[in-house]
Amino acid sequence: MPDATPAPSRTLLVTGASRGIGLETARRFLQNDPALTKVFTLARPSHDFDDAVAELRALARPGVEVVRYDVDLGDRAAVIDVVDRVAAEHGNVDLLVNNAGYTKPVPLQQVDFADFERTIAVNLYAPFTFVQELLRRGNRFELIVNIASTAGINGRSGWLTYSASKAAVINMSEVMRSELAIYGTRVACISPGRTATALRRVLAPDEDPATIMQPQDVAEVIEMLASPVGRFVDSANLVVRQ
Amino acid sequence: MYSLLLLNGGIGARVAAGRPKQLIKVRGLPILVYSLIAADAVAEIDQIVLNYPDGWRDAVEQVVADYAIRTPVTYVPAGDTRHDSVANMLSSATNDDVVIHESARPLVSAADFMTLLAAPGRNVSLMLEIPFTVAPVDPATRTVTGYLERSTLRNVQLPQKFAKADLEDAHRRAAADGLTFTEDATLVATSGHEVRFIDGSDRNIKVTTPTDVLLATFLLGGRPEEAWNA
Ligand SMILES: NC(=O)c1ccc[n+]([C@@H]2O[C@H](COP(=O)([O-])OP(=O)(O)OC[C@H]3O[C@@H](n4cnc5c(N)ncnc54)[C@H](OP(=O)(O)O)[C@@H]3O)[C@@H](O)[C@H]2O)c1
Numbered sequence: 001m002p003d004a005t006p007a008p009s010r011t012l013l014v015t016g017a018s019r020g021i022g023l024e025t026a027r028r029f030l031q032n033d034p035a036l037t038k039v040f041t042l043a044r045p046s047h048d049f050d051d052a053v054a055e056l057r058a059l060a061r062p063g064v065e066v067v068r069y070d071v072d073l074g075d076r077a078a079v080i081d082v083v084d085r086v087a088a089e090h091g092n093v094d095l096l097v098n099n100a101g102y103t104k105p106v107p108l109q110q111v112d113f114a115d116f117e118r119t120i121a122v123n124l125y126a127p128f129t130f131v132q133e134l135l136r137r138g139n140r141f142e143l144i145v146n147i148a149s150t151a152g153i154n155g156r157s158g159w160l161t162y163s164a165s166k167a168a169v170i171n172m173s174e175v176m177r178s179e180l181a182i183y184g185t186r187v188a189c190i191s192p193g194r195t196a197t198a199l200r201r202v203l204a205p206d207e208d209p210a211t212i213m214q215p216q217d218v219a220e221v222i223e224m225l226a227s228p229v230g231r232f233v234d235s236a237n238l239v240v241r242q
Numbered sequence: 243m244y245s246l247l248l249l250n251g252g253i254g255a256r257v258a259a260g261r262p263k264q265l266i267k268v269r270g271l272p273i274l275v276y277s278l279i280a281a282d283a284v285a286e287i288d289q290i291v292l293n294y295p296d297g298w299r300d301a302v303e304q305v306v307a308d309y310a311i312r313t314p315v316t317y318v319p320a321g322d323t324r325h326d327s328v329a330n331m332l333s334s335a336t337n338d339d340v341v342i343h344e345s346a347r348p349l350v351s352a353a354d355f356m357t358l359l360a361a362p363g364r365n366v367s368l369m370l371e372i373p374f375t376v377a378p379v380d381p382a383t384r385t386v387t388g389y390l391e392r393s394t395l396r397n398v399q400l401p402q403k404f405a406k407a408d409l410e411d412a413h414r415r416a417a418a419d420g421l422t423f424t425e426d427a428t429l430v431a432t433s434g435h436e437v438r439f440i441d442g443s444d445r446n447i448k449v450t451t452p453t454d455v456l457l458a459t460f461l462l463g464g465r466p467e468e469a470w471n472a
């Protein structure tokens with residue numbers, strides 16, 4: 001199988017870049033990847049997102065563009081619309097980090113089906129749609145990183161919708177990895193354990209964030225996957241946890 | 243620049259014998275995809291002439307669309323024989339040089355195409371040494387009729403490249419003489435044009451039987467070179 005040689009210039013698309021692991025990922029690439037020319041940041045409109053984009057733009061070297069797309073990833077038509085705009089306005093996405101994630105953890109009896117559908121839409125269908133729609137526009141990825149979760153490896157009591165969505169992300173990543181090898185595209189899946197972010201506070205409200213893994217740690221692993229040594233990492237699902 | 247004549251007319255005919263014809267898949271992808279993606283990455287190939295068996299045009303066009311092949315594709319119906327198919331496709335080629343490949347060889351890589359294009363000479367085929375002994379026989383009487391020196395024989399592989407004028411000339415002569423060839427390196431050579439060869443690889447198998455599908459699946463998947471007994 002061919003390996004796509006890292007482009008002399010490359011672009012990065014990060015979903016869920018308004019905070020947490022996604023924001024940290026955008027930060028690290030802007031600081032450390034000399035080949036980076038554009039970062040596409042996606043989230044729903046919020047003050048967090050305003051602040052994040054302002055900070056990332058301040059961080060960017062001259063000539064490096066931070067592009068913002070306001071989008072609800074639960075809305076498939078809106079996702080396709082963003083893909084259209086990225087492809088038309090900016091060309092190829094070299095690095096794709098499917099990071100955005102959503103959860104409303106409740107026991108089985110309390111699962112609201114519409115919420116289950118939304119969880120699957122944001123966590124599974126959106127990453128799939130980015131990959132499929134970009135491929136259909138002739139995009140050639142160097143690397144795709146899908147963020148799953150250790151909760152997708154083992155089902156967790158009380159987290160049915162989230163666990164199921166992340167299990168699907170792990171499995172989908174394996175298929176992508178195998179099918180996209182024809183392009184020399186590498187596909188990695190990362191399953192973080194508990195990480196001190198807003199999402200973790202939803203899952204474990206009483207935990208002291210200072211005692212667990214930080215979003216920078218996960219972002220550093222993503223950065224490593226995109227670095228020259230990353231091409232030697234050959235695990236279908238990288239578990240990153242404390 | 244080159245036009246790739248991608249032979250795809252025999253889709254499924256032999257492998258799927260006894261079953262309804264279908265697009266052969268290797269590792270779940272239509273076999274055609276592998277050659278299309280490899281060729282699409284080669285800048286010197288700016289046209290793909292693709293043939294399709296009767297009734298399969300829509301399915302083949304759909305594959306090209308789904309995989310967002312950037313090189314312009316010209317569609318040509320398959321002929322009655324492989325020989326006829328090449329002749330038909332040749333008339334749709336817009337470049338002075340052509341490459342011939344077949345979708346039944348999914349292990350071809352962009353690098354294989356580039357090596358062929360870089361090889362000296364305009365008429366060049368990939369060929370492979372024959373690692374076993376072959377004998378000339380008379381099948382009717384089931385007798386061995388002599389001896390063949392295998393060091394002067396080669397297994398003809400694809401891809402091949404040709405000057406379009408030489409290939410056209412060879413096909414014209416064959417038509418005039420009522421001859422049909424099973425491949426084009428020998429056709430062009432017997433028409434008096436120089437044809438060279440470069441060494442191919444035994445990985446570049448032609449997938450014709452169900453066992454070949456398994457072998458291609460193995461070679462294309464995972465890391466067969468790391469198998470414990472490799
Ligand atoms: N934190 C953990 O312990 C942990 C463990 C394992 C896996 N993960 C995974 O890591 C990834 C990142 O999460 P995080 O921990 O960094 O959480 P976070 O700080 O809450 O960030 C989640 C990000 O996803 C975005 N997002 C959520 N729903 C969205 C929607 N409908 N449309 C657009 N964007 C949306 C959020 O943006 P807006 O809400 O501003 O739109 C935000 O930028 C997720 O996939 C999560 O499942 C986290």
